[in-house]
Amino acid sequence: MAAAISLLSLPPRASSSFFTSVTCRTTSPSITPNLSPSPPPPQPLLLPPEPKTNPVSSSSCSLHCRHFQSCSGCTHEHNLHQPPILNEAVEFFRNIGVSNFTFDSCRLWGWRCRAKLAVRGSAMEPLIGLYEEGTHNVVDIPECKAHHPSITAAVDLLKQAMVELNIEPYDEDKRTGELRYVQMAVTTYNTSLPATERYKNGKVQVALVWNSRNENSPSFEKLNALAKCIWIKGGPKREVHLIHSVWANFQTSTNNIIFGNRWRHLFGERDFWEHVGGIDVSMVPSSFGQANTRAFDSLLHKLQKYVPYGASVVDLYAGAGVIGLSLAATRKCRSVKCVEVNKEAKLSFEKTVSRLPATLDSSISWHLADTSKEPLSWLMGSDVVVVDPPRKGLDPSLLNALQSLSSMKLKDNLGESTKRKIRTEKRPWILRERDTSVQINSQMEQDTSPSLPQTLLYISCGWDSFKEDCMSLLSSKAWHLDKAHGFNFFPGTHSIEILAVFRRGSGVNIKRKKSGKKRRPT
Numbered sequence: 001m002a003a004a005i006s007l008l009s010l011p012p013r014a015s016s017s018f019f020t021s022v023t024c025r026t027t028s029p030s031i032t033p034n035l036s037p038s039p040p041p042p043q044p045l046l047l048p049p050e051p052k053t054n055p056v057s058s059s060s061c062s063l064h065c066r067h068f069q070s071c072s073g074c075t076h077e078h079n080l081h082q083p084p085i086l087n088e089a090v091e092f093f094r095n096i097g098v099s100n101f102t103f104d105s106c107r108l109w110g111w112r113c114r115a116k117l118a119v120r121g122s123a124m125e126p127l128i129g130l131y132e133e134g135t136h137n138v139v140d141i142p143e144c145k146a147h148h149p150s151i152t153a154a155v156d157l158l159k160q161a162m163v164e165l166n167i168e169p170y171d172e173d174k175r176t177g178e179l180r181y182v183q184m185a186v187t188t189y190n191t192s193l194p195a196t197e198r199y200k201n202g203k204v205q206v207a208l209v210w211n212s213r214n215e216n217s218p219s220f221e222k223l224n225a226l227a228k229c230i231w232i233k234g235g236p237k238r239e240v241h242l243i244h245s246v247w248a249n250f251q252t253s254t255n256n257i258i259f260g261n262r263w264r265h266l267f268g269e270r271d272f273w274e275h276v277g278g279i280d281v282s283m284v285p286s287s288f289g290q291a292n293t294r295a296f297d298s299l300l301h302k303l304q305k306y307v308p309y310g311a312s313v314v315d316l317y318a319g320a321g322v323i324g325l326s327l328a329a330t331r332k333c334r335s336v337k338c339v340e341v342n343k344e345a346k347l348s349f350e351k352t353v354s355r356l357p358a359t360l361d362s363s364i365s366w367h368l369a370d371t372s373k374e375p376l377s378w379l380m381g382s383d384v385v386v387v388d389p390p391r392k393g394l395d396p397s398l399l400n401a402l403q404s405l406s407s408m409k410l411k412d413n414l415g416e417s418t419k420r421k422i423r424t425e426k427r428p429w430i431l432r433e434r435d436t437s438v439q440i441n442s443q444m445e446q447d448t449s450p451s452l453p454q455t456l457l458y459i460s461c462g463w464d465s466f467k468e469d470c471m472s473l474l475s476s477k478a479w480h481l482d483k484a485h486g487f488n489f490f491p492g493t494h495s496i497e498i499l500a501v502f503r504r505g506s507g508v509n510i511k512r513k514k515s516g517k518k519r520r521p522t
């Protein structure tokens with residue numbers, strides 16, 4: 001759905017001579033499907049009406065969610081377009097000389113396209129939702145305003161199927177029961193629909209986390225019956241085709257880890273595609289996926305502008321390589337190396353690559369590796385470094401490596417030890433990860449004249465860790481901050497996503513040059 005864009009006035013503390021823009025896209029609250037106990041078919045999906053074109057008021061940007069306060073998902077209910085942390089972010093960037101920080105408020109309701117929900121309660125009254133703050137009591141959230149309406153409808157359908165088939169939710173204390181969690185992921189990729197219809201017609205990949213070791217357990221028949229029931233009630237033969245596919249994950253552990261290692265595809269399409277950052281992206285249920293598809297797409301389009309055509313890029317903390325591959329396709333990169341520690345992401349990477357334009361002349365690779373080990377070897381030879389770490393921020397060793405670039409010059413940019421490795425091994429990352437990396441083009445980039453990265457694109461979902469990492473990078477004088485953008489990835493919460501653009505060097509010379517020019521007499 002197209003979104004209205006308007007410029008908002010700044011929060012009071014930020015209204016100064018500094019120019020900071022806040023782009024707000026607003027929609028009205030969604031109307032969730034009717035949860036009558038009568039059987040399916042699922043209700044038609046009702047999305048928010050078309051957006052307003054006037055600047056938003058704070059009251060029109062309220063959550064209006066009856067689960068607020070009992071559910072731990074949202075922490076504030078008003079001014080969704082301006083999360084409380086925004087003032088602090090504006091101030092932070094202003095204090096370090098970035099005056100043109102922008103904030104894109106993105107979609108405010110129905111934005112969550114990926115949800116992991118706990119299943120508790122009883123077979124007759126299942127509860128599907130999030131834990132109450134600080135407890136393991138599950139709060140049922142059938143009318144969650146953050147969920148994409150297809151998730152809401154699919155949860156409703158799952159509950160109906162559970163009641164019908166007498167499926168026992170998991171009991172943490174007794175360690176009994178059958179269904180522990182469900183992950184719902186929405187794909188809005190449907191090219192047979194007009195672009196404006198795609199988002200609201202999203203289909204759901206349902207992953208049922210089953211309390212058994214594998215398919216051979218006695219309860220497998222029940223799991224299969226549940227999956228089949230969901231598929232029949234929401235699959236392609238229904239008037240509203242809601243369910244994309246159904247998967248099973250087997251987990252018996254007593255810790256808090258949601259997924260076990262064993263997955264099985266049960267019904268529907270195996271491949272799950274989304275379109276973001278200008279490319280088709282494949283996601284398997286076991287790999288990391290961004291929850292806010294639309295906001296991620298906005299971020300990717302912004303990020304692309306900072307990557308020169310033909311650049312050599314390393315994408316660290318890459319997941320399935322969505323960022324790197326989007327850059328390969330849209331910026332015609334000479335090479336893209338993706339580094340990720342979760343082996344589950346490899347399959348998605350390979351599938352995504354299979355849909356890149358055949359004409360793409362880029363050396364593309366994905367490496368199953370820990371970024372914190374020998375980080376310098378990943379940085380060398382790249383013009384642009386992209387980092388997208390988990391909430392805790394950069395690994396200290398990577399931070400050190402990035403800081404150490406200040407003392408390196410192009411001609412002696414490889415330390416003796418690294419040089420030695422390269423002479424004998426040519427490409428250390430290839431040798432180190434020979435069995436676990438994927439090289440797409442047979443023409444491997446040789447990196448005969450390795451360059452030092454000039455641009456660091458830092459994507460952060462953890463504001464506190466970002467501030468620390470940012471100050472460490474700046475204090476090393478290896479980098480200066482050129483631009484910063486915020487995105488409302490998680491409306492209703494205290495989190496924002498940051499895209500920070502660092503350039504190599506302290507930035508002092510550039511400023512001096514500029515001011516020197518101005519002072520020169522005419």
Ligand SMILES: C[S@@+](CC[C@H](N)C(=O)[O-])C[C@H]1O[C@@H](n2cnc3c(N)ncnc32)[C@H](O)[C@@H]1O
Pocket residue numbers: 288289290316317318319320321322323339340341342369370371372388389390391395461
């Ligand atoms: C915030 S996600 C970003 C994923 C990806 N950039 C995307 O947008 O889809 C962080 C990723 O870093 C990975 N990760 C965490 N620690 C890592 C490490 N030390 N080395 C490599 N990858 C790591 C996680 O498995 C996860 O896929």
